[in-house]
């Protein structure tokens with residue numbers, strides 16, 4: 330199909346404006362969702378997960394159902410219920426002394442995720458920056 334230069338320029342510009350909108354080459358679904366939610370917020374549905382599937386893993390027809398069965402009913406819930414930052418990225422819990430009392434600081438997830446470690450094309454697995462939550466034996 331012929332595309333005019335104007336069309337090319339427009340889609341190029343749109344790509345720059347919405348860098349979060351499409352998965353990068355080799356980027357895993359979790360890192361993509363993390364960036365997309367950062368970029369535009371969660372709309373209460375699985376639109377980014379669906380886009381990832383359409384663009385990267387069109388044969389993963391069961392993906393959305395699998396995410397839902399893991400408790401990921403919208404894009405942000407996927408990163409809470411279905412996949413979470415890998416433990417090695419969390420701060421460690423520690424005890425501090427305040428006024429002679431011991432306070433336990435709970436481990437916290439990272440404020441921002443490191444760059445995606447990459448997955449094989451067509452994979453719907455998260456990269457090693459994430460681990461899958463086991464729920465109902467499906468994941």
Ligand SMILES: [Zn+2]
Pocket residue numbers: 371372373374403404405406
């Ligand atoms: Zn959400």
Ligand SMILES: [Zn+2]
Pocket residue numbers: 356357358359360361444445446447455456457458
């Ligand atoms: Zn990743």
